[in-house]
Amino acid sequence: MQSRPPRLRRALATAGGRATTFVRVLVLGLLVLTASVAATPEATTLEAFLDDLMVEQFDAHDLVGAVVTVVEIGQPTVSKGYGYADLESLTPVDPERTLFRIGSITKLFAWTAVMQLVEQGLVDLHADVNGYLSTVRVPDTYPAPVTLAHLMAHTAGFEDRSVGLFARSPVAVRPLAEMLADGMPARVRPVGEVAAYSNHGAALAGLIVEEVSGLAWNDYLEARILAPLGMANSTGEQPVPGALEPDLARGYDVVAGSFQRRSFDYSPLAPAGSMSATGSDLARFMLAHLQDGAYGDATILRTDTAQAMHRTHATNDPRLSGIAHGFIEQTFQGQRTIGHGGGIVAFNSLMVLVPEHGLGLFVAFNTLAGAAATVDVAAAFFEHRYGADGVPVEVLTNPSVHRPDVVGGYRPTRAAHTTLDKLAGLLQAASITHAGDGALLARNLGLPGATRWLPVEPLVYREVESGDLLVFQEDGNGRIARALVGSQPHLAYDALAWHASTGFHVGLVAVAVLVFLSAVVGWPLAGRWWRGETGVARLARVTAWTASTLFLVFLVSLVVVLRDPMELAFGVPPLLRAVLAIALAGVALTLVGAFLAVRSWIRGDWSVVGRVHYSVVVVAGAAFVWFLDHWNLLGFRY
Incomplete structure (x- = not known):
């Protein structure tokens, strides 16, 4: 069942020129049909909720197509497509067949592969990664070595490197070892000090999988994870294999008010973001993790390995969410969740698991505007599931603990240091200013718009609407060194000197x-x-x-x-x-x-x-x- 909301109707009039009157009437008819189906007694409460939610999302954002998949142990999987996989041919999204680029959700497959090697005794999470590498070497910049545990927690201390992160031609996709040898990011801080999200760190883990297993990354992915789980309509290959290509969703951007189709963009660091997958296939992957490594007759991880993978292993501050073995923690309506987002040019996706309740959500869009929509869908879904008042946000402000010296400029730890893409830091810098009565006003702090924070205890502030926490850390001299946002455990913000x-x-x-x-x-x-x-x-x-x-x-x-x-x-x-x-x-x-x-x-x-x-x-x-x-x-x- 595909829902085609009003904004998509309007967009059809400008996508690739003017849509014919016939197409506009057809889409309107399908919208009416969808509404009728959703209202029938056979439609489940969840399906009806998802239909209404997606109508709202398409009306609020510039979207073309989407897939939403919900799994729960002991319950039927709900996987639904909305809008179009291909706007030009008006091909609707089919959750069973339509592949979406899932970007960094690919990393969860890489971390799963690493844990498979761990339980086989082939790698040690706490050993120097250089012991597993023959073609690449991580520099000994600091005394403590980089380990797989650091890579999984994004605490290896690498700078960010964005130049060449994507490619428009398969010619630019070279062997993983060659890519990393030419573009190994510098180590700019000691391991374990603070999180700084790293695509290169995930790619390095993928290279270790290659070297230890003797299989190329995509071959390992297919043989050890996709095939056992029956994920026949998903792949890490770029471009996707010929048999799957007709079912690949096309990505779109909005240019001058019109949807413009983008070409297939490549992810040279394949283990960090190359996969294309269907909603139904990802249901299998989510259930395998929720069921401690088992799905049907297949077992991709032992129970103890899966449970260890889902536990918190690193955090920037014990009061905040942290990172499991590759899974990023978040809190929705008071529930601890683990998951990962994915973004690759014109595609945006999000996977969220609630291990304690055996619940999982996957949502993906084939437009740039899907980035905001994924967050909206997740927030609305968990509010629907656990209630709007699941965890009341009580901000008991205490202006007396406000520290005036927290005001200033901050820059994400995920930043380039030695290459010209450091220039992005001019745009990425966050600012925190006084807002009166001890409150702070923050801009560009990884959250949309300006956010207001109230002091609740020394060096701790709470956002007035979401209840998110903002924690400041001091250096050895008592000066403010860093700002930490509770909903962003994969990075931090370094305080900037005036110069x-x-x-x-x-x-x-x-x-x-x-x-x-x-x-x-x-x-x-x-x-x-x-x-x-x-x-x-x-x-x-x-x-x-x-x-x-x-x-x-x-x-x-x-x-x-x-x-x-x-x-x-x-x-x-x-x-x-x-x-x-x-x-x-x-x-x-x-x-x-x-x-x-x-x-x-x-x-x-x-x-x-x-x-x-x-x-x-x-x-x-x-x-x-x-x-x-x-x-x-x-x-x-x-």
Whole structure:
């Protein structure tokens, strides 16, 4: 049964041009039919709820298709498709046959594979991963080694690397060992210190599965997990095998008010995000985990292994949710859940398990707007299941425990440190400001919009609507070092020094631009400054003018090339290399200009005002060079 809500009806009028009147009438008729079916006595309460919920979601978000699957031990599985798998052919979503890209939910299969090797005695979760690797080596940056347990908890201390995370051609998908050898992220903090979600960490675990088992990742996935569970309509192959390709949902984005179909995007780090799966197949995987590793006649994990996999093994703070062996904890209506989200360009999905109640939910969408919809569906589902008043949020504020020094800028621990994608940190930075009476107002803290937090105990604040917790940690000197959000156990937010804040760097660039313009525009306009200048004095002015021009051209070009930051995830555009070369030329001229500025003061070139202005231009250039180096834009760091 497929439900096609109103927003999809409206979208059909613009998708790929104008939909015919026949199609619009057809969709309207199907909506009426769906409503009639949902109202029949045969429809279960859950099915009716899901139908109503999905109508709301399609009306609230730009969605094309979706699948929702609910499993519960001892109860029939409910798996339903909504909307279209292919908007052009009007192919409806079939929960049995339609494959959705599930992105990072693939990691749960990788962690399951690791635990299979653990129970066979082939790997030790607490041993140095380098002992299992022959083609790649994790650097010994810190005394304690990286282990599989760290990889599963995202506490290996890796920086984030987003350049080349996706690809548009299978040519870019090289062997896993080769990918990791060329793009091993730097270790930027000791293991176990704090969580920082890592795709490369999951891929490294997949490589260990390959090396220890002797099977390529996709072969292992098929032989040891998919085939035993009967997941015949799911795969890790990219592109999907020919027999499954007709059933693959197409991904869509909204461009200028119209749905635009996207091409198949590849995930080169396959164990971290390559899978495509159906809702019905994922029901089998969820039940296998809920039933302690068993599904039907198949056993993919021993009972003790499965139970160990689902227990909490790491947390940024004992008062907050943590991470099991790869599963991320969340709390819905007072219930401890474990699961994982998945996002790969135009697909968004979420899997949530409640081990204590044998309950599981999977939802997926084939549009970018599905990211918000997955969260809405999960929240509504658990509210429906456990009641809106399952756990009342009681915020007993205590303004006397408010710490003024928690206010400031913060940056996620999931961030690049040594490559040019560090620049994303300018956009990722969170801000926390005073909101009166000890309350805090947070923006960009991994939650939509601005959120208000009230102090409840020292260094602990609670969000007024959701009841989420915000905990601050101190360093050894009692200074605020980090902010932790309860609903985000897979990362944290490092406090920023004033000179690392977004405001400081934006201000620095703004001032530098004004100074550069004063030279680039001001000097030619004041033509009298050039009269009579010869030799070194003229060379000095031309050098600084050219450096300023190059830096301005660099900034404009960088904005143009990176106007869609997502493009970096597909690799470094050739034009960006040219832009970086422009910056290097500006740096070289700035060095020459600095020497000539000193010379101008020694020789008394120009007037005092002229020498001061020239020196200010050179200092602005030097400050800009520091900015470039700070964000890894000096040279070709990718």
